[in-house]
Structure formats: structure tokens, C-alpha cells
Amino acid sequence: MSRILHRQTAAAYPVASSGDGIVIADSTGKRYIDASGGAAVSCLGHGHPRVNEAMKRQIDKLAYAHTSFFTTEVAEQLADVLVEDAPEGISHVYFVSGGSEGVEAALKMARQYFVEKGEPERRHFIARRQSYHGNTLGALAVGGNMWRRQMYAPLLMEAHHVSACFEYRFRAPAETPEAYGERLARELEAEIARLGPRTVIAFVAETVGGATAGCTPPVPGYFKRVRQICDRHGILLILDEVMCGMGRTGTLHACEQEGIAPDLMVVAKGVGGGYQPIGAVLLARKVYDAFAGGTGFFQHGHTYLGHPVACAAALAVQQVMREEKLVDAVKRQGKRLAERLVERFGNHRHVGDVRGRGLFWAIELVADRASKAPFDPALKLNGRIKQEALARGLMVYPMGGTVDGKQGDHVMLAPPFIVKDAEIDVIVERLGEAVDAAIAAAN
Secondary structure, eight states: OOOSOOSSTTOOOOOEEEEEBTEEEETTSOEEEETTHHHHTOTTOBOOHHHHHHHHHHHHHOSOOOTTTOOOHHHHHHHHHHHHTSOTTEEEEEEESSHHHHHHHHHHHHHHHHHHTTOTTOOEEEEETTOOOOSSHHHHHHOOOHHHHHTTGGGOOOOEEEOOOOHHHHSOTTOOHHHHHHHHHHHHHHHHHHHOGGGEEEEEEESSBOTTTTSBOOOTTHHHHHHHHHHHHTOEEEEEOTTTTTTTTSSSSGGGGGTOOOSEEEEOHHHHTTSSOOEEEEEEHHHHHHHHTTTSSOSOOOTTTTOHHHHHHHHHHHHHHHHTTHHHHHHHHHHHHHHHHHHHHTTOTTEEEEEEETTEEEEEEOSBTTTTBOOOGGGOHHHHHHHHHHHTTEEOEEEEOTTTSSSOEEEEEOOOTTOOHHHHHHHHHHHHHHHHHHHHHHO
16 A cells, blocks of 8 residues: 555556656556656656766765855856846846746745835736646645635635636637737736736736646737736736746747746746756846845745756756757657647547647647537546546646636647657557547547
8 A cells, every 4th residue: 555645545556667768667567658748847758868877976976055055066057058048138047946936936036026126015916817837825826727726725825817818718709819919918907007006016927828728829919018018017027937938839938939038937847857856937137136236135945946966957958958959859849749639630529729839739628619618527538538548558638627727628748859750640649549538438
């Protein structure tokens, strides 16, 4: 009997025993194609020799040093690499152990920024419905994932939510994508006005929506308008690129494709590729200068910030990505994945939308394509698809509550950047079989 409190207490989990490239094998020898990168984490796949060796070298030198006493060479090198390729205005890095922790740090950083500037009256965060920013209490509060929020609602701080940029579900039939984006921008501006512009700290958004709604790209011009609104009111823009960043959508940072730069940006999964727990908050010079010219410190911290072995792993991952031009590979293989998904599901009677960017794609399941009616949540279709996929040796990332936190099902794919043509074909073939089998069993 397992002594672990697993995610589901009644589930019998296979034991992962080894990983190689895009495949994980369990203790029985069964092999699974990791078509979701776990949770869009394993950008280099499993067992990359250069990353493994970098971690071993660092362990031999120094495994741990607390950041209240020391910096380390490897942390400084990683910070240089991340800032060198960061969006315009980013000057410094704050290391964390993961995405939720990064969002928590960014929220605190944003609040302290205004206190340092002499604007302590700023206290509100605005985010979007159907967003996901992590499972710690602050991140959960700004997030719009209703299922994850419901249990802990009495513990959450007040946050304010506007509509998600979710074109398939919420753009009106007669509305152009640009007009839809403008409507959303006006909604944000109205919420700022309602709260009082001098009371708002930041607008928080995933550049490309991730787990909750399933790979929802912004419409053209939306984020440029958001950036203009934030600048006009002196509000910080916090971008959450934990899932969609670090090459996943075909540029190193997803916001590059929107032509904007944030004030704070959280990155994690693709930073270290799963080899060690690590993430980072990238902060603009103006934020750093407010701290440096004020109290001189950030009133926050964790034991494992800037962990040397995690930094060594992440530095190796970033070096491999650049030397092997893997962001270019994401563009190339992302195009193939998109084509295969459209071929297999574009006319599927129960797939309403195929959407995504780079190697970050989702299909949304519907009971009826014409009306976009979702399946009955009681069917738990997303869970059925996961099990059917696992039975076929395929790992995917299904979720429910796609539409409003209760209704809707989608399946996300986020394979490693090293995925090959033939492997993409197998992924889509197995997913198609899993979807059809799950729907047949549910009906």
C-alpha cells in the first residue's frame, strides 16, 4: 500500500521507472509517448546527457547555499542568459522553485513596487476568468479556474476578473477578431475605472491561455491595447508564461508575437525542462530601481531560491535550446502538428475547435458542432480520454470546465521540442483512437 497522498486516493498509478527522449517507461516495461511533456514541462524530453552531466558537476562542487549568505556562479550565469534574451526593459531575475511560487512572488513584487514609490493605496489585482496562475493562495485568488478556487474560496484575497480572450467561445459571429479584442480592452478599462485607477496594482494574464481553457491564443492587437491601458493608468502588466513561454509557442517568449513587453513576467516549466524544480520572475528595470532606491530589499523569500543544482540544470537546458536551435524546431514541428490535428479532427463531429501555437495545441470536445454545446460534465469525458490514451501508450493533458469552470472538455498537447515527424503522426493517431473510444463509451 502506498504511503503517498496521491492526487486521487483511489487511483492505481503505474510506477515510472525510466525516461528516454519523448518516452517514459513504467515498471512493467510499458512505454508511453509523453505528448504533453507532463504538464508542458519536458521541453528537451527525458534523460538528456548534457543536462544530467551539468547537474552531476554542480553536485560535486556545491549542492546548496542559502541566498541570504551567498550567490553562486551558476545562478549568476543563468540570470545573464535569461536577461540577455528577455523582452525589452527586463533587467533582473528572481529565482523560484516553480510557477505558483513565481506568481506569488510577482504579486508581492508588484505591491511592494508601489509602496516603495509612495503609492500604498494601490491594492487591487485584475485578472481574467478561465485563467490559471497556480495553486498557492495568492495565485489561486488571481486565477479564474473555478474548480480549483471553489474549495478554498473563503481563504482567498479579493481579486477582480474580466473576460478571457477566448475567441472560439465568446467572439460574436458578426465581430472581427480585432473588434473582439477591442471589446475586451474596453471591459478592462471599465473595470479599472470602477475600482479607481489609483487603487489598481496590476493586470495579470497568461499570454496564451493554458490548462483551464486549453491553448487559447490572443486575437490580433489585444495585448497591445492592454499594454496601452496599463501604461495610461500607471498599472503594471504581469504576464504569466509559466506554461506558454520559453519556446513553447514558437518564440522564446510568447509575448514577442504580440509586440509587447511586460513589467513582470513569470516563467518556469520550460526553464529547467523538469530536470529540477525551478522558475523565475523577470522584472523590468523600473521595478528593480524602485527596490534599490527604496528599502533596498524585496520582503519575500524561500529556502530553495536559486538552488545551485536547479540553476545548473536550467542553464544546461537553455544552452541546449540555443545551440540546437530548438525554438526553430518548435515552429517547424508545430506546423506539422497543427496540420495533422486539423486532418484528423477538423471535420470530427465532436471536435469544435483545434487551436494553439508552436508545440502548444488543444482540441475542444463538443456534443454538437453547430451549437457548440458541450458534453454533460457528468460523463467526465476528459478523464475517459486520458485513460483511453494511457491504455494506448500516450500521455496527454485533458481538462474539464473549459467553457465556464463547469462545462466543457478539452485535450492539450505539448510534446518535447525534440519530437520527430513520425512521432507526431503516432501521437495524433493514438489521440484520435482515444477520443473516439471515450466518446463511444460515454454515449
